[in-house]
Amino acid sequence: MTSPFHEPAEAGTSFRESSLPGHSPAVPPPGCPARQGPRPAPLYGPGLDGDALPALYERLRAEHGPVAPVALAPGVHAWLVLGYRELLRVAREEQDFSHDPRRWNLLREGRVPADSPIMAFVGWRPALMFADGRQHRRMRAAVADALAEVNGHELRRMVRATAERLIDSFAARREADLVPHYAHKLPIQVIAQLLGVDERTGVQLAEAIAGTAAASADSADASRRMGQILLALIQEKRRRPGDDVTSRLLAHPAGLSDEEVLHNIVVMIVAGNQTTKNWIATTLRILLTDPALRSSLTGGHLTVDDALDLVLWRFPPTQNFPARYAVRDLRLGGQDVRAGDMLVLGLAAANTDPEVLPDGGRPVTGNRAHMAFSAGPHTCPAQDPARLITRTAVDTVRHHLPDMELAVPEDRLVWASSPWTKGLAALPVRFTAPHAARHTAAGPHTATPHTPAGQGDRR
Template identity: 45%
Template sequence: MTTPPLDPTHPSHAPGAAAQGCPMRAAASDGVRPLYGAEAESQPYALYEQLRAEHGEVAPVRLYGDEPAWLVLGHRENLEVMRSRRFSSDSRNWHAIQRGTLAPESPLRPITAWQPLVALTDGAEHARLREAVTDGLGRVNKHRMRRYVVRYATQLIDDFAGKGRADLVADFARKLPALVITQQLGIAEADALPVGSAVSDMISGGETALAGNELVVRTVHELVRSRKREPREDLASRLLAHPQGLSEEEVRQHLRLLLVGALEPTANLIANTLRLVLTDSRFRGNLSGGQMTLPDALEQVLWDHPPLAVVPTRWAKDDTDLGGTRIAAGDMVMLGLAAGNVDPAIRPDSSKPVHGNRSHLAFGAGAHECPGQDLGRAIAETGIDLLLERVPDLTLAVDDDELQVVGTWMSRRLTGLPVVFKPAQQERPSQAVQQPVVARAHLEPVAAGTGSGRPSSWRFWRR
């Protein structure tokens, strides 16, 4: 029997939930539903289903402060917004900014306040900033980075391998991207995990969010100042030296953006993929039989649980039509990535796995497509592969329906993934931890008597 999908709010878990009277927040008096709030955020896919039934592929919604917006639900319509020049990423086009109706304390301000960032600019300015970012990321030595992934994954696994239990979210999924990505940016290894925790606090929006932001800002400020004096082979140095001539402030802001835009999505991708492999018989059965690759599992997660469910950074430049809906100039048009990925027009049955198909919306498209998506995939794939090789008998310590997913209307995260396994008996491989040249350990079969004892049926087919 197929086990429930990753998220109990996923439509394939309860087909037709909306039609059966799903307890969503009641629509506003004008019939426009709020996108935020405990009930809506706890059952986002049911809300998308309701909105699609009521309005089609583009639905009116309300945000904090009763701000109106459009949520794009259709896969084709999302791509149209991403690729069309009719829609801008510059929030100065938003009539709430132009008219001054957005409250100073609105939680939308930190997300939408205009800055000279690659994510919030268009045209020539966007091209200038994106060239610097993509060139910097493009010069990352992928083989060297993979060695660091193996080094840090080995350290993390060694920390819990002898205990027989672990929380794969706290002990692995959140720490591995922090260690690897901060190393690529140029942040000192000793600061990697504190910075990773700070970014997580920022995104959670809790009481420690402000302190987390202050730590991140202070870290990137010190990093830029240090690399200005002494350049090294890292992303901070490459941005400072790029021919497009980014200012120090622009470099600081983009390093902060890269931290926020890379750490949380990669951590969620690792956590959700591990959950999928551990709980879903469609994949565990196929993986153990050698018929399903780990990249296939990663892509399935990107379809079902994109790192960001909603991206609220598009505005109509002029009066226009989208999916048969009239959009006024200055309206906020939000990309519904999660909703578009389950559009019945492209996925009539969202409970079926998607094989060999990368047409999901997880990384966007067009001029603002995520420039670091391949690095995130590489970190997740290499780290998970090594974990499953080193600890082949991972088993959930709780029932799948006891796992908790929390988040907001923009994104969701798995809070924990407790597992049990047979404790490792061998000594900690301290030499391997110190040397980032152990990449071959997880890419080649382990000789009899020297490896993890993982059965041959568990070995993954590589790309």
């Protein structure tokens, strides 16, 4: 079985090979954004963090309109879709915008190095994120149905118990960094349980995922370990099915192969873990730094769900989502897009598009027309369980550490640097002794009626 990461499809001659003597110089092909005017703005580099990204989007919008040329890595160019209406068109019209990276002109022409860091995110694999039409509907049905069977009451109990264990691990110190000690650990531990992974294997899986996402020299080895763990899990669930997402994927009438199950699990893990981590950390940040919002929440004027939606509008966990590939030459947002060009969905930029948002771009409470979960046939199928996990994680730490406060000035908070996601690198807090009350749901499991995750529990 192939590794779930670093699988460039049809890479051809590498960018570096094409620069050697005897080869043609690596120049952008006809139709590439790099040949159509201003130099593409880089979406990579040490200066690209949570503070810099919003200003970059507005500069690109002012200079180019709703679609702008960008570079994802040196020599790797794409279009960033900044406009709300333009993003809806790209997300909805599969006949013009494919999810299959094997259509990407730079990849077909050998202009993307096999070891390019972006290949971990855009390299083709047999998963719903990289499929169109009937094949996408087949795999999405299996994933959506497997997630729909998650018991909402049981998931809430699982998240709360996990959150309380993590809080117990640092409570005695009266201080913690809520990113590595809480927001980073909680989602993957919950996801591992949903997949049917035992506790020991869950720790190994979490370590392998962290190593893979680090984009370091050890990432390839971590990726192989993750693939081995998941393959062993699939083989075990073939022999002994359980009440878990992996077993439901294997038993689904769609008839997914072991390889398809593995790669769809990888997509679920990578997408779900990183975005939920960012959603939890950012929600806690605004509750710690926005006294008016915190007061409204404490007084009952706003719900935790209202706070979660404000985060999805203002600071969506995924900033830019890769990718779509133009099926034909077309005009989009005033730009000439050629067949095979990559288009990146600028979810955060679309959320602030002045052409569609009222009140100077300030979202209305209760409005869920944001683009945080994308749109169209590929709208995130896990948004209900992701919301339940995030809500429960935020609620639990608020109730157990009611007097927590930032341990550093807000302007000293550090953001992780990534073209794809917006997340804090650290969220240091201090607090007094934790609240002694425990939720009974954290105790032994008791039978509850089945409630799909995310339904019937809005606060």
